[in-house]
Amino acid sequence: MARMKFLCDADRCIECNACVTACKNEHEVPWGINRRRVVTINDGKPGERSVSMACMHCTDAPCAAVCPVNCFYTTEDGVVLHSKDLCIGCGYCFYACPFGAPQYPKLGDFGSRGKMDKCTFCAGGPEVDGSKAEYEKYGANRLAEGKLPLCAEMCSTKSLLAGDGEVIAEIYKERVTKRGYGSGAWGWQTAYRETIAS
Amino acid sequence: MASFARYVRFVACAWTALFIMVLALPVSAQQPTRIDPNASAVTEQKLFQEHNRIQGRVSIPDQRSSMLEQPAGRDWRHFRDVTLRWIGGISILGMLAILIIFYLARGMVRIESGRSGRTIVRFSAFERFVHWMTATCFIILAISGLNITFGRPLLLPLINSAAFSEWSQWAKYAHNYLSFPFTLGVILIFLMWIAGNIPNKVDVEWLKRGGGMVGHDHPPAYRFNAGQKVIYWIVVIGGGLVAATGYQLMFPFYLTGIEGMQLAHIVHAVVAVLFVAVMLAHIYIGTIGMEGAFEAMGEGTVDLNWAKEHHSLWLDEQNARTGVNETRRQPSVRPAK
Numbered sequence: 402m403a404r405m406k407f408l409c410d411a412d413r414c415i416e417c418n419a420c421v422t423a424c425k426n427e428h429e430v431p432w433g434i435n436r437r438r439v440v441t442i443n444d445g446k447p448g449e450r451s452v453s454m455a456c457m458h459c460t461d462a463p464c465a466a467v468c469p470v471n472c473f474y475t476t477e478d479g480v481v482l483h484s485k486d487l488c489i490g491c492g493y494c495f496y497a498c499p500f501g502a503p504q505y506p507k508l509g510d511f512g513s514r515g516k517m518d519k520c521t522f523c524a525g526g527p528e529v530d531g532s533k534a535e536y537e538k539y540g541a542n543r544l545a546e547g548k549l550p551l552c553a554e555m556c557s558t559k560s561l562l563a564g565d566g567e568v569i570a571e572i573y574k575e576r577v578t579k580r581g582y583g584s585g586a587w588g589w590q591t592a593y594r595e596t597i598a599s
Numbered sequence: 600m601a602s603f604a605r606y607v608r609f610v611a612c613a614w615t616a617l618f619i620m621v622l623a624l625p626v627s628a629q630q631p632t633r634i635d636p637n638a639s640a641v642t643e644q645k646l647f648q649e650h651n652r653i654q655g656r657v658s659i660p661d662q663r664s665s666m667l668e669q670p671a672g673r674d675w676r677h678f679r680d681v682t683l684r685w686i687g688g689i690s691i692l693g694m695l696a697i698l699i700i701f702y703l704a705r706g707m708v709r710i711e712s713g714r715s716g717r718t719i720v721r722f723s724a725f726e727r728f729v730h731w732m733t734a735t736c737f738i739i740l741a742i743s744g745l746n747i748t749f750g751r752p753l754l755l756p757l758i759n760s761a762a763f764s765e766w767s768q769w770a771k772y773a774h775n776y777l778s779f780p781f782t783l784g785v786i787l788i789f790l791m792w793i794a795g796n797i798p799n800k801v802d803v804e805w806l807k808r809g810g811g812m813v814g815h816d817h818p819p820a821y822r823f824n825a826g827q828k829v830i831y832w833i834v835v836i837g838g839g840l841v842a843a844t845g846y847q848l849m850f851p852f853y854l855t856g857i858e859g860m861q862l863a864h865i866v867h868a869v870v871a872v873l874f875v876a877v878m879l880a881h882i883y884i885g886t887i888g889m890e891g892a893f894e895a896m897g898e899g900t901v902d903l904n905w906a907k908e909h910h911s912l913w914l915d916e917q918n919a920r921t922g923v924n925e926t927r928r929q930p931s932v933r934p935a936k
């Protein structure tokens with residue numbers, strides 16, 4: 402099975418936020434939660450770069466390691482998913498996650514955390530693939546339909562790549578060779594303990 | 600002939616031109632036809648070297664999401680999964696082991712002169728209420744807190760994950776809501792017993808004589824002996840710390856960002872497990888460790904002989920204030936407890 406990964410080519414991202422919008426719409430992500438966001442570094446200065454970031458579906462995922470109720474699981478595609486039925490909204494995965502991926506709906510006046518929500522690589526959750534229950538809790542399950550995550554699919558500059566890690570690394574390497582520069586695969590060292598030699 | 604001269608001139612010019620071009624080559628190599636757009640670009644590596652986290656700007660309303668990467672979560676993960684379990688395990692099991700060994704070696708500290716049958720008021724109803732409110736909250740907070748750290752390796756394998764999540768969810772609610780009465784209790788304890796808990800010279804003497812825990816010594820003490828003062832300050836300072844850091848975690852982002860929350864969790868967890876260990880010792884002395892001690896918080900009164908042996912100076916004070924004969928007389932035959 403393929404090992405699914407995200408790769409954002411920061412030299413192509415134009416900070417249009419289409420991926421962010423696509424994600425919110427596709428999964429009907431509740432108000433106040435963003436599974437994906439675009440962060441601009443050195444905004445307005447020479448050398449500014451934008452990176453679209455969501456859950457990176459880490460190897461040996463930190464969130465899964467610290468969860469007190471052990472509600473995470475990794476699919477055979479290497480996608481890190483969790484069960485909202487088991488999650489107790491403790492916030493620990495958020496402390497451990499290097500990418501700030503876990504989000505919590507705000508419940509009540511105390512701002513106490515609801516069940517954690519994060520990017521699913523458009524792969525739903527533990528419920529039956531494509532079921533209504535799955536959609537309501539985790540959003541669409543595009544992977545089960547043979548489609549890749551919508552954010553990457555509709556990226557206008559094809560900056561955001563999603564899919565088999567080896568394939569997208571190959572695409573990126575080719576780009577770097579052709580154009581002669583590349584600022585590297587952001588987050589790969591942290592998430593997968595590997596970089597793409599360019 | 601003229602054409603040959605022209606040829607020579609041409610070749611000479613060509614060679615000169617070539618020579619000049621070769622000389623100029625290193626210069627032109629530094630000015631490529633294509634501008635490298637990455638020359639001044641930010642790189643992940645460099646940003647990590649500067650801050651160990653990458654912060655940018657986002658155009659969505661949630662400004663907290665502008666933190667792009669924070670690999671420090673890895674250290675926190677190690678603390679939570681490894682370091683904390685060692686600290687907690689050693690301090691709590693270690694304390695239990697010490698108490699068991701101590702109990703086997705020393706047994707219950709008896710009232711040496713026996714019960715006099717006369718009692719004296721030690722804690723008012725209000726003081727006992729505050730103590731038990733705080734104590735009840737503490738026990739529930741401790742169990743629900745330990746569940747977060749030790750539940751996954753110890754309890755989860757024994758029951759199914761749905762049941763464990765259900766229990767953990769209620770434990771979390773209890774932990775969050777009982778923090779309020781607990782904090783109130785700590786504040787009241789601080790205020791109502793501060794007067795008797797300022798360290799003084801008597802404490803030095805008491806500590807030198809080991810508090811009378813070994814042998815049959817009974818060093819003098821006022822209302823609170825040095826051991827109790829230590830417990831008092833641990834409750835006040837430790838309780839204050841767990842409350843402050845706990846609220847920081849309960850109200851995320853009100854006070855600090857993510858690194859502050861990681862730090863708050865570390866302080867909260869370490870203080871909490873040490874707190875539990877110390878309270879085990881407190882519970883031990885208040886129950887099976889010492890005859891006549893539980894009554895002080897239970898009924899609010901203690902036997903005169905107990906007071907004489909453990910808080911002689913306090914008893915003198917009380918007698919001086921109220922007159923010896925005013926202490927309550929109780930029926931000499933008391934129901935066995």
Ligand code: SF4
Binds near residue numbers: 459463500503519592
């Ligand atoms: S990016 Fe965060 S939430 Fe996603 S797998 Fe890694 S640690 Fe877990």
Ligand code: SF4
Binds near residue numbers: 472483489517
């Ligand atoms: S918030 Fe939920 S998923 Fe995250 S660590 Fe806590 S219980 Fe696990």
